[in-house]
Amino acid sequence: MQQDAIIIGGGFAGLSAAYILGRARRHVTIIDSGTPRNRFSVHAHGVLGHDGKSGAEILAEARAQLAAYPTVTFVQGEADSAVGAADDFNVRIDGHDSIPTRRILLASGVEDRLPDIPGLRERWGKTVLHCPYCHGYEIGGGAIGVIATHPMSAHQATVVADWGDVTLFTNGMPEPDEATLDLLAQRGVSLQPGVVTAIEGETDTPMQVRLASGKGITVKALFAAPDLHLRGTLAQDLGCSLEDSPAGKIIATNAMKATSIAGVYAAGDNARAFGNITLSSADGVMAGLGIHQSLMFATAHS
Known part of the structure; x- marks a missing residue:
């Protein structure tokens, strides 16, 4: 049976879009x-009404609620190809099953690619973090590190300074310009030159940031901005335009989350410069509205 929409990615954006479409009695496969x-994060914060729950718990609740809508179907797997045009797409799952659909929503998110520093990846989502608004409060103040990974890292350090005593590890990046140095000083951020060679200590305790000089500096938490990479190649395969964001390439969309390809929409981290659970959910709602209206008016004018 042809679906009204196939949603690729069952995270917060994808499920939010499915909720809108399911309530419109549209046939949707996620x-x-x-x-x-x-x-990798044990707890989610900044999500109104769900503070402290794990992301997995919130998603499980959402899936259970969506299961009450008879036109919404879940499929476990990977979408590995999508071909066709608006009103006549086919999406293939895991190399064999193919589902026809009128619309596609790309909501599979991004991959976080961390600097290749021993000890960093093991702490990701625990004491190595990316967002102070999501995790800063729980640190409880004290010594916090920011490891420079791109030109915006100095700005990140000035923001993180509201949550503790910050050291910016320049990690071989060029020293900030005079205006940025002045702002860092105003915000009480210390600069530590030198390349970071390892993160040492137990994964759930204060860590030692080890420099090439042999010097070690103890911090309670470390913020690092990963490079973001789109998951999979479906956006490129379908011909969707991409655009640059401060963290990497994202799928270009309009206000209703439509991409440059008719019938293809994108929402969540793969279509936002910055994101969290709330923003991804809102993105999905907008995509759901956009898809529904495109289906409704297409039917009205057919």
């Missing part, structure tokens, strides 16, 4: 691999 971006 294809999800079960590997959400925030699976």
